[in-house]
Amino acid sequence: MTRLEHSAIWAVWGVAAxxxxxxxxxxxxxxxxxxxxxxVFTLPPPDWSxxxxxxxxxxxxLAPSLVTSVEIAALSTIIALVLGTLCTVALVRGxxxxxxxxxxxxxxxxxxxxxxxxxxxxxxxxxLGLRGAWGxxxxxxxxxxxxxxxxxxxxxxxxxxxxxxDAARTLGCSYPQALRRVLVPALAPAFLTSGMFAxxxxxxxxxxxxxxxxxxxxxxxxxxxxxxxxxPDPIIAAVSTCxxxxxxxxxFIGDRLVGLSRLADF
Amino acid sequence: xxxxxxxxxxxxxPFDPVAFLAVPAIAYLLxxxxxxxLWLLVRSVIGPKGFTLEPIASFFADPFNWRVMANTLKIAGxxxxxxxxxxxxxxxxxxxxxGWVQVVLLAAIILPLSIGVVVKAFAWQxxxxxxxxxxxxxxxxxxxxEPVRLLFTETGLVLGAANVFLPFMILPVYSVVKLMDLRLNxxxxxxxxxxxxRFRRITLPLTLPGVVTGTVFVxxxxxxxxxxxxxxxxxxxxxxxTLMGRSFLLMRNEQLGSTTAAVLxxxxxxxxxxxxxxxxxxxxxx
Numbered sequence: 025m026t027r028l029e030h031s032a033i034w035a036v037w038g039v040a041a042x043x044x045x046x047x048x049x050x051x052x053x054x055x056x057x058x059x060x061x062x063x064v065f066t067l068p069p070p071d072w073s074x075x076x077x078x079x080x081x082x083x084x085x086l087a088p089s090l091v092t093s094v095e096i097a098a099l100s101t102i103i104a105l106v107l108g109t110l111c112t113v114a115l116v117r118g119x120x121x122x123x124x125x126x127x128x129x130x131x132x133x134x135x136x137x138x139x140x141x142x143x144x145x146x147x148x149x150x151x152l153g154l155r156g157a158w159g160x161x162x163x164x165x166x167x168x169x170x171x172x173x174x175x176x177x178x179x180x181x182x183x184x185x186x187x188x189x190d191a192a193r194t195l196g197c198s199y200p201q202a203l204r205r206v207l208v209p210a211l212a213p214a215f216l217t218s219g220m221f222a223x224x225x226x227x228x229x230x231x232x233x234x235x236x237x238x239x240x241x242x243x244x245x246x247x248x249x250x251x252x253x254x255x256p257d258p259i260i261a262a263v264s265t266c267x268x269x270x271x272x273x274x275x276f277i278g279d280r281l282v283g284l285s286r287l288a289d290f
Numbered sequence: 291x292x293x294x295x296x297x298x299x300x301x302x303x304p305f306d307p308v309a310f311l312a313v314p315a316i317a318y319l320l321x322x323x324x325x326x327x328l329w330l331l332v333r334s335v336i337g338p339k340g341f342t343l344e345p346i347a348s349f350f351a352d353p354f355n356w357r358v359m360a361n362t363l364k365i366a367g368x369x370x371x372x373x374x375x376x377x378x379x380x381x382x383x384x385x386x387x388x389g390w391v392q393v394v395l396l397a398a399i400i401l402p403l404s405i406g407v408v409v410k411a412f413a414w415q416x417x418x419x420x421x422x423x424x425x426x427x428x429x430x431x432x433x434x435x436e437p438v439r440l441l442f443t444e445t446g447l448v449l450g451a452a453n454v455f456l457p458f459m460i461l462p463v464y465s466v467v468k469l470m471d472l473r474l475n476x477x478x479x480x481x482x483x484x485x486x487x488r489f490r491r492i493t494l495p496l497t498l499p500g501v502v503t504g505t506v507f508v509x510x511x512x513x514x515x516x517x518x519x520x521x522x523x524x525x526x527x528x529x530x531x532t533l534m535g536r537s538f539l540l541m542r543n544e545q546l547g548s549t550t551a552a553v554l555x556x557x558x559x560x561x562x563x564x565x566x567x568x569x570x571x572x573x574x575x576x
Contacts, residue, residue: 029485040383043376043460044398046453050413051405053423057416065416067423107315114312126316133323135507135562137514139531140330140551141323143538147333148326167323170315221404228406230517234539245408249517252412264409271404275397284396288384288461 051268058261065258076262083259089247092158096243097226100165101173101219107166108173109215116181127178131171138231141167146235157241164232169222176221179289180214213281220274227267327555334552349549355533359553362529365447365519366512370459372452373508374501377459381500384460385467399457407454411521414450415441418522424449447523454518455511459504466500499572506565510558530554 053067058076060069080086111130115123133141145164154160184207192202230245237246244263252260278287335341349355384395402410417423420439428434440446470493478488516531525536530550537547 026485032485036379036383036386039376039379040387040395043380043456044394046376047398047402047456049417049423050410050453051402053416054409054413065419066421067416107318110311111315114308114310118308118312119306120309126312129324130315130319132562133319135510136327136558137516137531137554139514139516139535140555140558141327143534143547143551144326144330145322148322148329163322167319170319174315224404224406228408230406230408231514231535234535245406248408248412249521252408252415252521256412256415260412264412267409268405271401274404275401284393284400287400288396288464 054261054264054268057258058265060258063257065261076258079259080262083251085242085247085251086244086263089242089244092161092241093227093244096158096161096165097169097223099162100169100226101222103166104169104173104222105177105215105219108170108218109177109211112174112178112181115178116184117186127174130174133167134171138229139234142232142235145232157236157238160236161233161241161243164236165226165229168229168232169226172222172225173218176218177211177214180211184210217278217282217287220278224271224274330548331552331555334548345545345549346552349546349553355550358528358530358533361527362513362531365444365451365529366509368444368448369451369455369512370505370509372448373456373459374505376452377456377504378463378497378501381460381463381467381497384464385470399460402454403457407515407517410454411450411518414446414453414518415521418446418450441522442524442526444523444527447519447527450522451512451515451518454515455508458507458511462503462507463497463500466497470496499569502565502569502572506561510561513561514554514558530557 056067056069057065059072059074060066061071061073061075062069108130111126115127142164145160145167149155149160149163154163188206188210189199189202192206193199197205227243228245229243230249233243233246237243242250248260248263275284275287278284334345335343337344380395380399384392384399387395418439418441419425420437420441422440424440425434425437429437440449474492474496475488478492483491513529514531515529516535519527519529519532520535525532528536531554534547534550534554537543537550
């Protein structure tokens with residue numbers, strides 16, 4: 025190996041180490057601020073304290089927005105799992121044209137500006153007379169969660185050997201039984217990981233949700249951003265730390281189920 | 291995508307009943323997502339008296355809007371460039387890494403992906419302040435003479451956006467790097483090619499599809515970002531997305547908002563479609 029190659033390899037590792045620090049920096053800063061006693065984000069904090077967490081419960085609007093977010097995220101994920109799985113079965117098993125185009129279409133909401141999708145939906149819902157904030161949020165969020173389900177379940181399903189279903193039927197299972205006992209367990213890791221990431225995507229969505237909130241119904245990111253703009257203090261860091269903890273938990277479960285490197289598949 | 295059908299001869303049947311399973315999802319997205327977007331485009335060229343190009347024409351006649359578009363493309367280009375320069379080597383490190391190093395790298399890349407943009411933009415507000423980490427580190431290293439506020443500057447915006455979108459560059463490049471046959475490089479070396487020549491003639495062409503995917507991801511995400519510029523640069527610096535958001539949410543100027551939304555949508559779709567064509571052409575040549 026030449027000297028040039030050696031230095032190139034060292035440079036690659038140097039960049040990678042910097043990237044790890046760079047990517048984790050905002051998360052570390054958030055956690056540090058949330059446990060600090062300073063209200064002006066002094067780093068490192070002069071003293072450690074849990075007072076921002078103690079104030080979480082009494083911060084106006086936080087608890088209801090969390091409830092709304094969790095409800096919308098859970099329901100939209102379940103709907104996307106049902107519709108998305110049915111569709112991927114058709115895409116993998118069916119013999120019809122433009123299956124590639126259909127899967128691109130289902131994943132496309134990830135690639136287009138959320139704000140434009142949001143306003144287009146708002147205008148369409150208005151024309152159709154759908155006005156309730158909660159209902160509109162739910163209908164809209166299925167579009168956010170669907171791409172995650174389709175992408176992951178499609179990958180898992182195209183690796184599934186459908187001869188196993190025939191085998192189960194030969195052994196005396198009815199068709200629904202065969203699906204439940206063979207297909208569902210085989211896809212369970214894909215359901216869980218895609219469901220978790222879809223749930224997080226819905227929980228974190230800002231640009232689409234912003235058009236469907238009213239004075240009473242707000243999702244957590246909307247409430248948080250409003251709070252950041254009105255009175256920035258480390259309470260937001262405390263909320264953020266809880267969300268980071270949730271993401272770490274999801275990542276840990278995902279790692280146990282399918283392994284970290286499978287989560288990185290693109 | 292469909293290895294189960296790989297061995298069979300494609301045979302056109304009149305209609306496959308399995309296709310019905312796809313109907314609910316497609317119908318849902320069609321009515322809730324695709325048709326509203328189409329309707330948005332149609333409305334941008336329909337006025338009270340029927341077909342009109344007047345709103346679009348007046349949008350493009352205003353020099354302010356040209357500056358907004360230039361801002362949008364400039365920031366997106368810079369973010370994509372930063373992500374490419376930093377993300378390309380990182381993807382190789384990720385492909386070479388084993389054991390705990392791989393776990394740390396993967397976790398550092400995937401964890402931020404599952405954390406909301408409001409959380410990260412808020413954190414960058416703290417990091418980029420005059421007494422923030424970036425400023426104090428630079429002063430501590432002796433690179434800057436005095437603390438500098440990066441918040442509400444273009445540099446700060448590019449740093450924050452690159453941070454949020456970097457995983458979308460690393461992962462697509464990584465997915466092609468890990469499939470690369472390392473023997474090709476050895477063969478090149480055996481045949482006497484210099485490291486630089488090997489990189490240019492072997493590594494770069496093989497990783498190009500990943501680079502295109504990653505760059506397009508980061509570029510289109512940066513063109514569309516709204517929360518990050520709102521928090522990191524403020525109102526003085528408008529992009530298409532922030533202009534559109536402000537028109538609807540603050541100024542209640544639906545006409546301007548709709549036209550901006552249509553322009554942004556056309557831009558985003560042409561980036562995605564154009565890159566798809568480019569990637570396919572690269573794939574054919576490889």
